[in-house]
Amino acid sequence: MSELLLEIRDLHVHFSSAHGMVYALNGVNLRVHKHETMGLVGETGCGKSMTALAVLGLIPPPGRLIRGRILFEGEDLTRKSDAELRAIRGNRMSIIFQSPGSSLNPVYQAQAQPLDVLKYHRRLKKEEAREQLLNLLGRLGMPDPERIVRAYPHELSGGMQQRVMIAMAMLCNPALLIADEATSALDVTIQAQILKLLKSLRSEFGTSLLLITHDLGIVAQVCDRVAVMYTGSVVEIADVVSVFERPQHPYTQGLLHSIPVITRPQRRLEEVHGSVPSMIDPPTGCRFHPRCPRAAGLCCQQEPELRETLPGHRVACHYPG
Amino acid sequence: MMGLCIMVAFVGIAFVCPWLAPYPEDRIEVHTDQRLLPPSRAHWFGTDDLGRDIFSRILLGTRISLHSAILVLLITISLGVFLGVVAGSFGGYVDEAIMRLTDIFLAFPRLILAMVIATILGPNVTNSIVAMSLSWWPVYARLVRGQALSLREQDFVLAARSLGASRGHLIVSHILPNCLSPVIIQASLDVGRVIMTSAALGFIGVGAQPPIPEWGIMISLGRNYFLDQPWIAAFPGLAIIVTVFGFNLFGDGLRDVLDPRWRSEAE
Numbered sequence A: 001m002s003e004l005l006l007e008i009r010d011l012h013v014h015f016s017s018a019h020g021m022v023y024a025l026n027g028v029n030l031r032v033h034k035h036e037t038m039g040l041v042g043e044t045g046c047g048k049s050m051t052a053l054a055v056l057g058l059i060p061p062p063g064r065l066i067r068g069r070i071l072f073e074g075e076d077l078t079r080k081s082d083a084e085l086r087a088i089r090g091n092r093m094s095i096i097f098q099s100p101g102s103s104l105n106p107v108y109q110a111q112a113q114p115l116d117v118l119k120y121h122r123r124l125k126k127e128e129a130r131e132q133l134l135n136l137l138g139r140l141g142m143p144d145p146e147r148i149v150r151a152y153p154h155e156l157s158g159g160m161q162q163r164v165m166i167a168m169a170m171l172c173n174p175a176l177l178i179a180d181e182a183t184s185a186l187d188v189t190i191q192a193q194i195l196k197l198l199k200s201l202r203s204e205f206g207t208s209l210l211l212i213t214h215d216l217g218i219v220a221q222v223c224d225r226v227a228v229m230y231t232g233s234v235v236e237i238a239d240v241v242s243v244f245e246r247p248q249h250p251y252t253q254g255l256l257h258s259i260p261v262i263t264r265p266q267r268r269l270e271e272v273h274g275s276v277p278s279m280i281d282p283p284t285g286c287r288f289h290p291r292c293p294r295a296a297g298l299c300c301q302q303e304p305e306l307r308e309t310l311p312g313h314r315v316a317c318h319y320p321g
Numbered sequence B: 001m002m003g004l005c006i007m008v009a010f011v012g013i014a015f016v017c018p019w020l021a022p023y024p025e026d027r028i029e030v031h032t033d034q035r036l037l038p039p040s041r042a043h044w045f046g047t048d049d050l051g052r053d054i055f056s057r058i059l060l061g062t063r064i065s066l067h068s069a070i071l072v073l074l075i076t077i078s079l080g081v082f083l084g085v086v087a088g089s090f091g092g093y094v095d096e097a098i099m100r101l102t103d104i105f106l107a108f109p110r111l112i113l114a115m116v117i118a119t120i121l122g123p124n125v126t127n128s129i130v131a132m133s134l135s136w137w138p139v140y141a142r143l144v145r146g147q148a149l150s151l152r153e154q155d156f157v158l159a160a161r162s163l164g165a166s167r168g169h170l171i172v173s174h175i176l177p178n179c180l181s182p183v184i185i186q187a188s189l190d191v192g193r194v195i196m197t198s199a200a201l202g203f204i205g206v207g208a209q210p211p212i213p214e215w216g217i218m219i220s221l222g223r224n225y226f227l228d229q230p231w232i233a234a235f236p237g238l239a240i241i242v243t244v245f246g247f248n249l250f251g252d253g254l255r256d257v258l259d260p261r262w263r264s265e266a267e
Helices: A048-056 A082-088 A110-120 A126-139 A144-152 A158-170 A188-205 A215-224 A240-245 A250-257 A299-303 B002-020 B054-090 B092-106 B110-121 B125-152 B153-162 B167-203 B215-225 B231-258 B262-267
Strands: A003-017 A020-033 A037-041 A062-070 A093-096 A174-180 A208-213 A225-230 A233-239 A308-309 A313-315
Touching: A003 A048, A003 A208, A020 A037, A020 A048, A020 A062, A020 A208, A037 A048, A037 A215, A037 B215, A048 A062, A048 A093, A048 A208, A062 B002, A062 B231, A093 A158, A093 B153, A110 A225, A110 B167, A126 A144, A126 A158, A144 A158, A144 B215, A158 A188, A174 A313, A188 A208, A208 A215, A208 A233, A208 B167, A215 A240, A225 A240, A225 B092, A233 A240, A233 A250, A308 B110, B002 B054, B054 B092, B054 B125, B054 B167, B054 B215, B054 B231, B092 B125, B110 B167, B125 B167, B153 B167, B167 B215, B215 B231
Parallel strands: A020 A233, A037 A208, A037 A225, A093 A174, A174 A208
Antiparallel strands: A003 A020, A003 A062, A225 A233, A233 A313, A308 A313
């Protein structure tokens, strides 16, 4: 495996709320290597997006980073000042969000925000910045970039808006691009185009991609490795083929069983029983044990650690397999 | 459209009134031989108890009304928008402090607060402008703070932050411009209200003082002759009604024009 780019170690983020402490992230462990596409999957509320925001140092208040380290290009981001983080965001590390429509400021032309990015990270003059932006949009396969950059966001389609967002994120040629549900709000056909575009970024720019999604189909298509999250921690992490062929964690198995398979005769889909536990009062021990078909005495008492059960395949379960 | 016409006419008259008015010297000059004349060809709106041409004085009065409306709005908007953006963007104690202050100001009826301040400062045009500004800014502070609060949570603010924008940049180029269209609409509606309030202050004697041809004062003076010579109070009153109505129409029209989504649909 190539060089390590991002390493998240034992990350804990908690929110204080009127109803009590919300344990949003409980020991996330994750590694992203250079030139790698890492998938991060899980249900709504399992902490995928929070992990991304924590990496960028943008945990929204009243959330607080309780414990853990985030090593990016060998430096611990949790110890950086706000100004130092600003110099990294959008420069070495970028993010694109789910809703491209609302990620562009409606009062400006589409070029305004990308040009700002170049202004504060590269100190470029407006004409140089514009040239660079048009150049990049061309490389990203955008037809008629001249017209697009002058359009207002509401005049662009969702796919175009997301392409502008991607261009904006890629302007400074970051080492890591986080795509937080970047294709979830788009039509399937546009989704396919954007995914293709994201895939091409790696070969063209050498960017590592952290792809956050709840769509296992996307993971299978695009990712090299995948991490499965449940209730604020990573429960299984391995290369894509291994996870799909030999899932070790009962939660991952449940997720995979709940996908309809078009070639198989129609039958009732299996589901993961129960529902996601409250993160104010999470279950003791393994947080999956109330829903787990394999749960035994040990599971309610002790939280399992991530350990390697197959070569390169790590899982947090007392009874994997 | 009608609102726009009235507004343009009002501003136009304010600029050229000394040349437009048939008797510009009637601003202060008294003609005892022409007292209380009814409307005629020589004096379209009649004359008042000191023989001054009411039509000329109404025209001259537009300038005073416009002058105070512009100054009051400039002061209230700069103060209100600044405090509102600061409160909405920073939150926490800053927000608490500013908003409780606006609550205190908003707890008093605006006209009464303006009257009190104007009375304390002493009755003249400048002080009535100061008084109105002091009682008016909380409206804008509230409006902008509400906008800023919701804008702060917008995805494009998070997107800009996640790509390295600093706090100052976020406030100035993402939050502020998006706050402005409600401010402009509010301001265009408020022009009428400010004109009315300054007339009210003049009427009760704590604003502009005679012999300044201010509409409120003219009504106040005409009150004594209302039964026999109604034109003295009626025409300045009519001027206020038309102007305020015009600015309200204009404000409504502006609201429709300023929303870019609406505009592109109309095209």
